[in-house]
Amino acid sequence: MKFNSRRTIRCAVGTVILCLLGTSVARSQSGKAGADQKPQMSEDAFKNIQVLRGIPVNEFMGTMGFFAASLGMNCTDCHGDDSAGSWDRYADDTPLKQTARRMVLMENLINRSDFGATRMVTCYTCHRGVQHPAVTPSLDEQYGAPPPADPDQVEMIPSVPDSPSAVEQILDKFIQAVGGAQQLGKLTSFTAKGTYSGFDTEFQKVPVDVFAKAPNQRTTTVHVTAGDDTTSFDGSDAWIAATNKPVPLIMLTKGDLDGARLDAELTFPATIKQSLSKWHVGFPPVKINDRAVAVVEGTAGGGTHVKLFFDKTSGLLVRQVRFVDTPVGLIPLRVDYSDYRAVAGVKMPFHWTTTWVDGQSTTELSNVQPNAAVAEAKFMKPAPAVSRGAASK
Ligand code: HEC
Ligand code: HEC
Numbered sequence: 001m002k003f004n005s006r007r008t009i010r011c012a013v014g015t016v017i018l019c020l021l022g023t024s025v026a027r028s029q030s031g032k033a034g035a036d037q038k039p040q041m042s043e044d045a046f047k048n049i050q051v052l053r054g055i056p057v058n059e060f061m062g063t064m065g066f067f068a069a070s071l072g073m074n075c076t077d078c079h080g081d082d083s084a085g086s087w088d089r090y091a092d093d094t095p096l097k098q099t100a101r102r103m104v105l106m107e108n109l110i111n112r113s114d115f116g117a118t119r120m121v122t123c124y125t126c127h128r129g130v131q132h133p134a135v136t137p138s139l140d141e142q143y144g145a146p147p148p149a150d151p152d153q154v155e156m157i158p159s160v161p162d163s164p165s166a167v168e169q170i171l172d173k174f175i176q177a178v179g180g181a182q183q184l185g186k187l188t189s190f191t192a193k194g195t196y197s198g199f200d201t202e203f204q205k206v207p208v209d210v211f212a213k214a215p216n217q218r219t220t221t222v223h224v225t226a227g228d229d230t231t232s233f234d235g236s237d238a239w240i241a242a243t244n245k246p247v248p249l250i251m252l253t254k255g256d257l258d259g260a261r262l263d264a265e266l267t268f269p270a271t272i273k274q275s276l277s278k279w280h281v282g283f284p285p286v287k288i289n290d291r292a293v294a295v296v297e298g299t300a301g302g303g304t305h306v307k308l309f310f311d312k313t314s315g316l317l318v319r320q321v322r323f324v325d326t327p328v329g330l331i332p333l334r335v336d337y338s339d340y341r342a343v344a345g346v347k348m349p350f351h352w353t354t355t356w357v358d359g360q361s362t363t364e365l366s367n368v369q370p371n372a373a374v375a376e377a378k379f380m381k382p383a384p385a386v387s388r389g390a391a392s393k
Pocket of ligand 2 (some may be wrong): 071
């Protein structure tokens, strides 16, 4: 999972990674309660968990992504060369793992004793993407040009007062830009085919299928060499079944669940105003790919903060960034949308790139069938991923 921006962190394992993010407790809003619908906890899924206990697997994997991104390390840097290609060996202790455990306890202690139990200090506060934090101020930095503002930073806050009508205006312009509410109402489902490439395919293009049904069901299956990797959201619960994860079926919770829901809702954006709450605008002006964007921030049902970036000229959504909670800090996940094309009178992005602490992937659609029949079963909990042949681990 891992990954870091500057240094292209290549992931460990031929096995892979991708991570998820997420956080705690399951919510069961669909009345489908039952043991089956409870997320698996880290200490039940893994063999040697001493500090990060009592959190669901997706949140645990998000924490690993947070470590990797904060220190600029690959999974196998901490887990040892023998862990490449063997999830079992991830349970072995190494000196760096032991130090990382102590650092989690230190972070908690600092926050408890000096910051009133608010998580102000994280691994990234000190490490800034490197294994050995700098301890001496840099004169080059002090006298050099400051780096450009990063529009994704959660710390970037509105510089002018909020205005509900300004939010409304941006969202209305978007709805108009994609075809208008009436047209959106006529698109109730689709199936799509295309290609996917990413860390987990060694950037080779492989086939992908997307199934979606309004208002908020969505399933994506990527046909990687090792098997089929499926992410699905049925309207209330979400799962990932992937061949490259240490656990073949992972239920998504909190921030990951918020994300799956949002991805599904943005697929049919007529109800975008209800998808998030506590909207904010008035962020400092920023550009994406040299184009001015309007930034709004909102909060998803599970408490996840999300920023949406709309092209000021076209009104179209060009980026979302969400900040998924883990026990040690927030991990950013970004989706960049482009190549909007009309499908049954509704403009949809045919190209998107997802970037997170665990890797980067690009999906390109080539063929979309609007209002196609999609069986309800498509969105339900997938079967655990099974590797084809002898390919993996
Ligand atoms: C900075 C060091 C560090 C990095 C980098 C790191 N891990 Fe870990 N990993 C740990 C520690 C520490 C534990 C044990 C946590 C505990 O005891 O609560 C662990 C445990 C695990 C386990 C559970 C193994 C078992 O069966 O007990 C898995 C799986 C895992 N890591 C996967 C990953 C992946 C995938 C990555 C890359 C995204 C990664 N880790 C990156 C430190 C690290
Ligand atoms: C208050 C600052 C601070 C925070 C917060 C912090 N670290 Fe560290 N960390 C350090 C310093 C300083 C070192 C020693 C670096 C050196 O040896 O040059 C270190 C060392 C480490 C090492 C050993 C590196 C090596 O090569 O020996 C690991 C692994 C590590 N930290 C992981 C983490 C993780 C994971 C977190 C978050 C849970 C974290 N750190 C949070 C300051 C911090």
